[in-house]
Amino acid sequence: MHPPASELLGWYDRHRRVMPWRGARDPYRIWLSEVMLQQTTVAAVEPRYRRFLDRFPDVEALAAAPWEAVAAEWAGLGYYARARNLHAAARAVVARGGFPGDEAGLRALPGIGAYTAAAVAAIAFNQPAVPVDGNVERVTARVFDVRDPLPGSRARLAVLARGFLDQALVRERPGDFAQALFDLGATLCTPRRPACALCPWNAHCAARAAGVQDSLPAKAPKAARAQRFGLHFLLRDREGRMLLRQRPPSGLLGGMAEIPGTPWRLETPWTLAEALPQAPVAAAWRLLPGTAQHGFTHMELLMRLAVAEASVAAPPGCFWLPAEEARATLPTAMRRLLALAEGGAGARDDAGANGPLLAEPASPVAPSGETTAPAARRGGRTRRTA
């Protein structure tokens, strides 16, 4: 049995969270928020959403913008395919004269899958759809006591969630119902220690009745992350500009800028001597102490940094950028590398206006003793090796 939507919507009308994309019906704003919120927390999105909207106020402005401007605005948000697809979809929407008004039409746009199509259809167009995200999966798995593990149970959970459309109230307020499920999952029906006592559906929850709410939804075990190693080359000229390179349009960090370097290979860290043939230019490269570490979904990346100064023409595929602009454009993994040049372990992302970067004392070029993987540390911080 599906619990009554009236009880959830009554709770939502009293306790709904206030967020910048709520209230308006503008499909552009709803769409933008949904894309930014893919695998990204509300807290992380809010300031970036305002800033993005400030810079690209409507779909026409986004469609007219060059990719470089969109990439710079997205830098640090992750999953850069989202930005590429967003840009392409904006151009498609302008070309066809506006947003598609139903789920199937939305689903055909790049970067819009089953979830986002349902969310925009329900919230912006009042269409009868139930978007199934992580929150809805969790709420549904608990309400119906679905014990099969994710991701295998995904299809079954989606069918159960869609069953709420049998209630007339859900068909009348599909956008509110969807967001009520999000809010319930985010504030009460949380992954750990759900606040069942406060839940408007607690009397209808099968998992709670069985006392298994804390262990649902079950998850299949995940694969371990491999380690990869890279060595990068930071070239600066006399004005403090940095030599950057554009990554290929698809794949990891696709279309984003990077500090030129070796490929990221398994098993073995690079020595400077070994990496030198892959430097962007010939120069007096000095290997800095320390390793920048960055965790991706599927691997752990460990990078070292060599530095040099030269004022030369940018080689093919590379370009010079003022330090401040480079910092703003680079994805987080590359900013961590930059922190090595800026003075090491304590360096922070928001470490103020940087003039010419401070050079560290050079370490001997010798293959450092660090041939074994350094102890894992919290994803991303810059670490010093002794």
Add this chain to the structure above:
DNA sequence: AAAACGGGGCA
């Protein structure tokens, strides 16, 4: 069906 694809925050 499985893997690729970022980054930050929190118990």
Add this chain to the structure above:
DNA sequence: TGCCCAGTTTT
């Protein structure tokens, strides 16, 4: 330190 987050695309 592992898990989670308003998922989508490619293989």
